[in-house]
Amino acid sequence: MSASATNARLTAVADIANDTALTVRARRLAMQYSSAEALEILRVAITDEFKGRIALVSSFGAESAVLLHLAAQIDKDIPVVFLDTEKHFAQTLSYRKKLAAQLGLTNVIDIHPNKDEVAARDPKGDLWKRDADACCTLRKVEPLGDALNEYDAWITGRKQFHGGGRINLPAFEANATHIKVNPLIRWDKEAIDGYFAENELPAHPLTAQGYPSIGCWPCTHPAGADDDIRAGRWRGAAKTECGIHGLR
Numbered sequence: 001m002s003a004s005a006t007n008a009r010l011t012a013v014a015d016i017a018n019d020t021a022l023t024v025r026a027r028r029l030a031m032q033y034s035s036a037e038a039l040e041i042l043r044v045a046i047t048d049e050f051k052g053r054i055a056l057v058s059s060f061g062a063e064s065a066v067l068l069h070l071a072a073q074i075d076k077d078i079p080v081v082f083l084d085t086e087k088h089f090a091q092t093l094s095y096r097k098k099l100a101a102q103l104g105l106t107n108v109i110d111i112h113p114n115k116d117e118v119a120a121r122d123p124k125g126d127l128w129k130r131d132a133d134a135c136c137t138l139r140k141v142e143p144l145g146d147a148l149n150e151y152d153a154w155i156t157g158r159k160q161f162h163g164g165g166r167i168n169l170p171a172f173e174a175n176a177t178h179i180k181v182n183p184l185i186r187w188d189k190e191a192i193d194g195y196f197a198e199n200e201l202p203a204h205p206l207t208a209q210g211y212p213s214i215g216c217w218p219c220t221h222p223a224g225a226d227d228d229i230r231a232g233r234w235r236g237a238a239k240t241e242c243g244i245h246g247l248r
């Protein structure tokens with residue numbers, strides 16, 4: 001076997017070993033904290049298991065204030081990664097500033113798509129019309145993948161009641177490189193609304209206009225009262241997720 005083939009094999013074996021270790025760790029944590037409250041899950045993740053090596057990824061969307069408020073009770077300096085796709089509603093950008101200031105979050109990091117890649121792959125800014133998956137890869141998946149290189153784990157706001165592939169989400173899960181922490185899996189709409197009211201959290205300005213889930217402006221539409229909460233995302237397309245949760 002050539003030296004390069006041997007190296008490739010060793011790398012592959014190391015990858016498998018790493019993946020297994022992460023998977024085992026995530027399963028252990030998911031079992032250990034299967035009935036824990038969101039705040040306890042966050043406390044364990046931020047101050048113990050992944051201390052100094054964890055970020056919270058937030059869209060500053062309709063429900064984001066809950067997770068950010070909980071995390072701020074533990075560590076106001078936690079890195080909060082905001083994917084600025086450069087396709088957000090102006091209301092989201094102003095809400096991101098207002099909410100971060102109100103919660104005292106001191107380390108919100110705005111991540112942008114790579115300028116050279118945008119110039120080469122989406123020079124007119126209309127890739128979303130032709131190939132939404134390619135647009136999400138360029139504006140979300142790749143920038144987040146780069147940003148997460150310096151962390152071992154990241155926190156998401158996904159919830160089981162959102163449906164689709166989220167129905168059976170555990171509180172901790174692993175991909176090939178990171179552990180994802182999902183403290184809000186068991187929260188439903190009523191719990192979220194109650195938390196907003198109890199803590200006097202500001203609503204995203206677009207929720208009053210019928211947007212229950214908010215992403216980029218080209219791919220987000222209002223939804224009816226009886227619709228699935230994510231019905232307004234990529235309306236009319238088979239696409240239901242942007243791809244960041246498929247990161248390897």
Ligand code: SF4
Nearest residue numbers: 132135136139216219
């Ligand atoms: S949500 Fe739409 S505009 Fe935003 S990155 Fe994905 S395809 Fe592009």
